[in-house]
Amino acid sequence: MTGFNRSDDGRILSIAEGEECLSHSQLNRLEDSFREWAEKPKRDDVRLSRLSVLLIFLLVRYTGAKLSEVLSINIHTDLDWARHLVIFRSNGNENAEPREVHISQSLADEIRGKIDTLKSHKESERLLDLDPGFVRRKFYERALECGFPKRLGGPEAIRKARGVELMQSNIPLPAVQMMLGHSTPNLTSSYVAFSKDEIQAVAQRFLEKESGRKTSARNSFFGKVSEILRGDIQTRVVMETLEGNSIITVITNDSLERLGLSLGRLITAEVKAPLVILHGGEASPKCSTENRLRGVVTRITNGEVNTEFIVKISETTEICALVTSSPSSPFELNVGDCAWALFNCSAVVLHVD
Template identity: 40%
Template sequence: MTASDETAPAQAETRTLDEAQVARLEQSFRSWMDASRRRADYASRRRLWLIFLLLRSTGARLGEVLGLDPTRDLDLDSERPTAHFSGAGNNGEGREVPLPTDVARALREALADPTLTPDAAKLFDMDQGHVRRKFYERAEAVGLPKELASPSVLRRSRARQLMRQDVPLPVVQRLLGHSSADLTAAFSDYSDLEAGTIVEAYLKREERRKSSARNRFFGAVSKVVSGPVVASVEITSLGGFKVTSVVTRESVERLGITPGVLATADIKAPWVQLSAGDHEPLSSAANRYPAIVRRILTGEEQGDHVAAEVVAELSDGTMLAAVITFESVRRLDLAIGSPVWASFGAFSVILNFG
């Protein structure tokens, strides 16, 4: 696909697949592959399935996937499996895109099969026209319009999926290899009906969050330390802050939590503790950050002298809300502009993926 392909306002390119349709299309490839009667047919269909998985999970261009050399461009054995796409976008510097656990596993198994292709470096070396025709056939086999299986639609669908998951626009831009955020925004444009539906869902979610987690960090998993029962998971936020959470080891395995996986860390306001002053306090809390008080909300006018909400700003602009007692505000002598340390324990962090 060329740059003009992405910016052209063709009607077909405004269409996307929802998650259910993506699942149907993937199942179509799987069933077609498993139904092969000849080894040569199975090998060809499996290669097409792998190409689909890469397009579906990375949002890459078809030409980028077909140009991958698995022996050089795929890192499948590290804790953070990635695909390296070189040249296109990002000022020609190339980009590393994290691979989901299931996709990395499928690729490892394929590369370990010597009968799949004589030369592993050419695993994805297939004609673009042939790939597109087979993709169209797989869509029609499960009752989908064939144009929905276009690699450009898969790419657009991945962009929309990431943005629906609150992945910041610059991060989506980097993953897709776009030269500007404007292109990413246009590429993932929504119709009026879609935009209204998304805003409505967003507002409902925000209403739910008002009564639960008020504080959120977005970033990527940077470290996982597993124990016999629980594991420590560290997320590095976009602002560079480290957030540590403790989850069960079973959750790590079930959710595929590995370095590089995108995640959000939510912390309820009552779980955030504040300490006054510039100096870092001695504390057992795993997460401690210097901040400045920006807002203090009390119910004093209504005669409520029990609780108060204090909102403090971290150095990257992140706002942390803490619900503490009215007496604590007085005792700590908190005021707008006061330096504080905000802290919370690892067991107070709720991790969300996808």
């Protein structure tokens, strides 16, 4: 397993497990409120002021940056439109390395358009350099307008909520830590090492999917090809995730060539929920299934046809399994039980960019 920095881990996980923060849907409601509020004024000066606050909100919302970092952005040097990057620099510390945070292409295009609107009325490299107290008041007002507690609408609370949102969407913990500016963990597992650039690439891939996602991110694994064993007709491919899990699949040799797979390439592996088999208990099941991931059942949703089980296999990764509902022979698993998520190598689908 990857050696995480537990102190940084705790700074994120304490929010998810203890402190209250806005959920994904609540963050979206708050964003809608900001957008409607920014569009209302007819006077140019009021509309432009609100547009600046909206931009600050979007940057905090999607980069997880501190308010002070966003207010310090130089629009000429800190926004890389070609690579969809926001660059945060450590003020007062010339030796500190800038932190690059990816945003989706659609968000980058939107932010660029709004900044161009502001620049047409006021030319300044510090267009977002507003009074922090003023910005916080506007954040609190929007939260109260949505019916949320004031404290949950502040920039710091939104930053924390973003961290939880990323983790609940299965983005690997090292990528979340890097985005939020926490000290990075040891990125070397027992089988494969991940560089800083590769961690950022994983984050970028997730953010692009997030911006257009219509389905759940569960059962998606991000990682690197660690082994390729080619046979006469098929090839065995092993992917190592950032959290140290190995995912095994078998593809045709034609698919190997078409995907352009090679050792060290970043890929995504997906498995459909109906193809996941659950096995209760602490001990590893005695079976021939290639992929076995141990976790804890965190949620069960009963339906007339199927029952959905969510198994948490790490702090940032969940697996969904669908089991046929049968009143005559109910599945003997409860929330909190240890369980193994099993799936054959043939159930895994690989994706590359």
